[in-house]
Amino acid sequence: MMQQRLTQPNNTTLNTLLQESRSYVRDILQKSLAGEPPTVAEACELFATQGVEKQALLATANAVRQQRIGSTGTFVITRNINFTNVCYMGCRFCNFAKAKTDEGAEFLSVTQVADRAEEAWHRGATEVCVQGGLHPDIDADYYRNLILAIKERVPEIHIHAFSPFEIWYGCKKGRLEPKQFLSELKALGLGSMPGTAAEILDTDIRRQLTKDKLTTQEWVRIIKAAHEVGIPTTSTIMYGHVDQPIHWANHLDLLRTIQQETGGFTEFVPLGFIHYETRLYKDNPDHVRPGPTRDEHFKMHAIARLMLQGHIDNIQASWVKMGPDTATEMLLSGANDLGGTLMNESISRAAGATHGQEVLPSDMVANIHRAGLTAVQRNTLYQPVQTWPLATAIPQSATGLWYSPSQRISIQGVS
Numbered sequence: 001m002m003q004q005r006l007t008q009p010n011n012t013t014l015n016t017l018l019q020e021s022r023s024y025v026r027d028i029l030q031k032s033l034a035g036e037p038p039t040v041a042e043a044c045e046l047f048a049t050q051g052v053e054k055q056a057l058l059a060t061a062n063a064v065r066q067q068r069i070g071s072t073g074t075f076v077i078t079r080n081i082n083f084t085n086v087c088y089m090g091c092r093f094c095n096f097a098k099a100k101t102d103e104g105a106e107f108l109s110v111t112q113v114a115d116r117a118e119e120a121w122h123r124g125a126t127e128v129c130v131q132g133g134l135h136p137d138i139d140a141d142y143y144r145n146l147i148l149a150i151k152e153r154v155p156e157i158h159i160h161a162f163s164p165f166e167i168w169y170g171c172k173k174g175r176l177e178p179k180q181f182l183s184e185l186k187a188l189g190l191g192s193m194p195g196t197a198a199e200i201l202d203t204d205i206r207r208q209l210t211k212d213k214l215t216t217q218e219w220v221r222i223i224k225a226a227h228e229v230g231i232p233t234t235s236t237i238m239y240g241h242v243d244q245p246i247h248w249a250n251h252l253d254l255l256r257t258i259q260q261e262t263g264g265f266t267e268f269v270p271l272g273f274i275h276y277e278t279r280l281y282k283d284n285p286d287h288v289r290p291g292p293t294r295d296e297h298f299k300m301h302a303i304a305r306l307m308l309q310g311h312i313d314n315i316q317a318s319w320v321k322m323g324p325d326t327a328t329e330m331l332l333s334g335a336n337d338l339g340g341t342l343m344n345e346s347i348s349r350a351a352g353a354t355h356g357q358e359v360l361p362s363d364m365v366a367n368i369h370r371a372g373l374t375a376v377q378r379n380t381l382y383q384p385v386q387t388w389p390l391a392t393a394i395p396q397s398a399t400g401l402w403y404s405p406s407q408r409i410s411i412q413g414v415s
């Protein structure tokens with residue numbers, strides 16, 4: 001069924017909303033419109049906005065998105081390959097990890113990973129996103145061999161792989177410095193890295209999430225090492241648990257500072273905490289929030305757009321975490337990218353999310369058109385692959401890029 005076109009806030013709406021806002025909020029937003037990003041203190045004021053001021057924030061973020069990116073919305077055709085769910089790090093927010101002997105424990109061989117990458121390539125993927133748990137039997141060679149096996153089988157596919165935590169683990173096992181290990185992986189064919197495992201880059205908050213996890217300093221060190229050897233990364237935040245707006249603003253500020261130094265981030269992806277089945281929430285439901293509210297999702301994407309403008313101009317709305325409809329709405333309040341048409345996404349599902357698996361390329365095109373934008377299939381580095389202008393019908397080839405409609409998996413609403 002054809003869904004209704006969403007309404008873009010126009011300049012008149014924006015001006016009215018700004019006039020109806022208190023002067024200090026209006027000043028922050030007007031400075032943002034003039035290209036001056038909010039400070040940490042100003043971002044905290046924006047996180048506290050309600051009613052008409054919140055609407056003014058979202059409309060400003062939409063206008064800044066238009067200034068920075070123009071009238072396009074993007075997506076990438078990718079396959080997530082989670083090569084193992086065995087992990088002993090014990091992060092309390094994660095329900096993906098299993099012990100080796102648990103039912104459902106999985107550890108793919110490098111050949112199986114290469115098989116999945118090849119299958120993805122034949123179905124139109126330009127990228128594979130390869131991540132896994134910190135399996136006790138993995139060593140630096142396993143990471144090297146994964147890249148080698150995929151490149152040997154599908155030389156042209158972009159390999160987006162290994163979180164900073166996995167790089168830390170490979171370094172520890174191989175007694176290597178991050179720069180040395182990352183240079184080797186790049187030479188073998190690693191194209192870029194997900195900037196996951198960031199959660200909240202704050203020492204106290206991280207301690208509450210997991211006792212052994214990579215520290216903020218180690219995360220930053222590995223990310224900077226990747227950028228230094230020429231491996232671009234994404235950047236992320238996981239929010240809506242024991243954190244507060246000040247942590248979000250500081251996190252965005254830190255990412256902005258790193259980007260000023262290295263220029264290596266390709267995008268920022270806010271990832272709302274999925275609380276179902278996690279120890280973090282179950283052990284302390286009075287203290288831990290069950291993920292961000294809908295308002296917080298919108299504010300996070302909008303404030304990221306304003307704070308990161310001119311530094312990280314691609315803001316992704318994750319349909320896996322929020323559902324395709326909410327992610328589409330974000331395209332009118334700061335975001336410009338809907339992420340990937342994933343084939344397998346087991347991490348969020350393991351934590352009980354009701355979204356996941358995949359949306360079709362044609363769904364991505366239709367959703368971006370609903371937001372009144374030209375749809376562009378991009379590659380990992382945001383170069384255009386294929387474009388569907390707003391007025392054009394979605395071609396059959398878009399529908400057929402990966403799956404026939406009968407193979408479509410229905411996407412459910414947020415529970």
Ligand code: SF4
Nearest residue numbers: 087089090091094097
């Ligand atoms: S978040 Fe990653 S490192 Fe932590 S337990 Fe889960 S799989 Fe392991």
